[in-house]
Amino acid sequence: MATQNLLVELFVEELPPKALRKLGDAFAGVLFEQLKTQGLVTSESKLTSYASPRRLAAHVTAVASHGADKAVSQKLMPVSVGLDTAGNATPALLKKLQALGADASAVPGLKRAMDGKAEALFYDSNVKGATLAEGLQKALDESIAKLPIPKVMTYQLADGWSDVKFVRPAHSLIALHGGEVVPIEVLGLKAGNQTRGHRFEAAAETVVIRNADDYAATLEKDGSVIASFEARRAEIVRQLADAAAKVGGGAKAIEDEALLDEVTGLVERPNVLTCEFEKEFLEVPQECLILTMKANQKYFPLLDAAGKLTNKFLVVSNIRPDDASAVIGGNERVVRPRLADAKFFFDQDRKKTLESRVAGLSKVVYHNKLGTQGERVERVRAIAKAIAALLGDTQVAAQADRAAQLAKADLVTDMVGEFPELQGTMGRYYALNDGLALDVADAIEDHYKPRFAGDTLPRNPTGLVVAIADKLETLAGLFAVGQLPTGDKDPFALRRHALGIVRMLMEKDLSLSLGDLVAKALGLFPQAGAETAQQLSDFIYDRLAGSLREQGYSAQEVDAVLALRPQRLGDVAKRLAAVRAFAALPEAPALAAANKRIGNILKKADGTVDAHVSEVLLKEPAEQALYAAMKDVAPKAGKQFESGDHTGSLQTLAALRGPVDAFFDGVMVNAEETDLRLNRLGLLATLHQAMNRVADLSRLAT
Structure with missing residues (x-):
């Protein structure tokens, strides 16, 4: 059956820029899948998605005019x-x-x-297969119904009586199969071959698309619009780089993928212009200036070769006038009051010390069941002191207490009130302004780290202690009052906090017991029940397990190591490496299976089995041989374990395979004589303890 290429475009009012990329992909993707379901496209068909501030479109190759009969x-x-x-x-x-x-x-x-x-x-x-008109109508209806619309609008149609719901009012619809209009209708619009171009710079008021394949070229030529989101984004990147190169001195536009996507969703014909502001504003911390330019104005600040902010910035305009001076001047006038506000906040905030602001935290509610930020600060201080004491560093203990006391003080400053994203960052600047030690100032900024996956960790021990304390306080408090994450809902980012603690304990190899940390944190909350410690520990180990699997460790390896609930998380990586090396040994499958068998025997035994062996009760040659091998091997493996050589410890234990196999082949564990039975169970319990110090090897059994 002959095929032609298909174009569908929905022309609308300006779409939400932050959601534009997702809307464009969803519109085209669902349309294509629906056409495929109805047999109107082939395996060779290709989809191209288009999305600009005022249009969503899809181009599909090799579309049949009629689906095959079934x-x-x-x-x-x-x-x-x-x-x-x-x-x-x-x-x-x-x-x-x-x-x-x-x-x-x-x-x-x-x-x-x-x-x-x-x-x-x-x-x-x-x-009979669907006609293209029938199939496309169904596909477009489905595509619109499934759009991930941030917020639906209801608007009236031209008849004055009917209304429809969509993300923005729609004005025209194109549906072309080759050069022929497909007779479909949606949102009160009948399909045609006409659209509109750029609001101000289109060569013609109406842009006529003669053929589906002419869409992008015609729209750019007659409508002054780059229809493709990706092409428009790439053009902005190119122009940003060119403009920065013209400034010279190794200047580079700040990299921000979210900002780039948003600006791409704001313009149809990008034109990057270079603007500047007065150098006196550079006295303000650059994070403040960068944030106000990016968040409020969607500008791209320029950094020099050393990464310091310059007094120049780049604007992505939606128009290309012959003389851009008016556009440049307008943007410079607009940004000046924003920068002046930032400078005013910075100057005002420095008139008071951070310490003088701590009292104000008692008036800021943290959580209705957990009190104020002031009360929270005292809990974080207590946890930080306990952690520093466990580490045995008195200097860190004193600095961590000071940093924890001041860490939240910038929440009541004017700058953070205006820009909450700068909490911690401004605290560091104000701490240095107050003459505090650099380690304390750094810890005030770093106690929020890691803020997201892949973020850096605190840069010094003081920051690590306060960051762990802060996250532990959050987890312990919210678990104590029953505010646990459910499903995909985690309003307090508890999963992120748990992963942050895991990363710090593991990557910095801190000699801290997770159980001790949880106990000390929960001890500050009278609301915590008897089961809360178990819940919180399980939650942290679950996050650890997920993180390890994402790093490439198998579920079996992770399960074997975490089944023992290792308290020092810095050991986990060594244990995993040891398990992986052990699993590669030829003796591993048999020993893992034997370990599983031993575990089952011990579970079924009456009462608790004492891991004790009496040599005089070892009657069978196989049990005597196993005991002799254990006396030789177990101490060596134990020393290796204690010295941190987990891989060597497991490899040493591999020598027990032969004696273990012979034991199960030649010895009846559950002998009728009570003393023989208990002695053999004791032998197995001793073996079980020796073999499972690094990991639960039974979890490796298939």
Whole structure:
């Protein structure tokens, strides 16, 4: 069947810029999948998605004008219901056939086949494939229904009576199959071949698309619009780089993927211009200036070769006038008050010390069940002191206490009130302004780290202690009052806090016990029940397990190591490496299976098995040989474990494979004589302890 390329465009009012990329991909993706479902595209068909501030469009190659007919076998009813004893059709069968467009003449051709335990009648027919108009109508309706719309608008149609709901008011619809208009209708619009271009710079008020393949080129030529989101984004990147190069001195536009996507969703014909502001504003911390330019104005600040902010910035304009001076001047006038506000906030905030602001935290509510930020600060201080004491560093203890006391003080400054994203960052600047030690100032900024996956960790021990304390306080407090994450809902980012603690304990190899940390944190919350510690520990280990699997460790490896609940998380990586090396040994499968067998035997034993062996009760040669091998191997493996050589410890234990196999082949553990049975169970318990110090090896058994 001959095919042609298809174009569909929905022209609308300006779409939400932050959501534009997602809207464009969803619009085109669902449309294509629906066409595929109806057999209107082939395996060779290709989809191109377009999205600009005022349009969503899709171009699909090799689209048929009519779907292929399909042979369909439809179950009607059991034979006992459809045919009487003489084999004639019952009224129920005739009614069913009539509903399918057939009559009694179709009865002899019905097929019989078993359906479960009963024989049923089946009607074979050819279903005509959908026409393109029918299929595209259904596909477009589905595409619009499934758009991930941030917020729906309701607006009236031209008749003044009807209204529709969509992300923004829609004005025109294009549906072209080759050069032919496909007669479909959506949102009160009938398909045609006309759209509109750039609001101000289009060569013609109406842009006519003659053929589906001419869309992007015609829109750019006659409409002054780059329809492709990706092409427009790439053009902005190119222009930003060119403009920065013209400034010289190694200048580079700040990299921000989210800002780049948002600006791409704001312009149809990008034109990057270079602007500047007064150098006196550079006295303000650059984070403040960068944030106000990016967040409020969607500008791209320029950094020098050393990464310091310059007094120049780049604007992505949506127009290309011959003389851009008015556009440049306008943007410079607009940004000046924003920078002046930032300078004013910075100057005002420095008139008071951070310490003088701590009292104000007692008026800031943290959580209705957990009190104020002031109360929270005292809890973080207590946890930080406990952590520093466990680490045995008195200097860090003093600095961590000071940093924890001041860490939240910038929340009541003017700058952070205006820009909450700068909490911690401004605290560091104000701490240095107050003459505090650099380690304390750094810790005030770093105690929020890591803020996201891949973020850096605190840069010094003081910052690590306060960051762990801060996250522990959050987790312990919210678990204590029952505010646990559910499903994909985690309003307090507890998963992120748990992963942050895991990363710091592991990557910095801190000699801290997770159980001790959880206990000390929960001890500050009288609301915590007896089971809260277990809940919180399980939550942290679950986050650790997920993180390790993402790093490439197998579920078996992770399960084997974490089954023992290692308290020092810095050891986890060594244990995993040891398990991986052990699993590669030829003895590993047999030892893992034996370990699993031993575990099951010990579970079924009456009462607690004492890991003790009496040599005089070892009667069988196989149990004597196993005990002798254990006396030789276990101490060596134990020393290696204690010294941190987990891999060596497990490899040493591999020598027990032969004696273990011989034991199970030649010894009956559950002997009738009580003393023999208990002694053999004790031997297995001793072996079980020796083999499972690094990981639960039974988890490696297949």
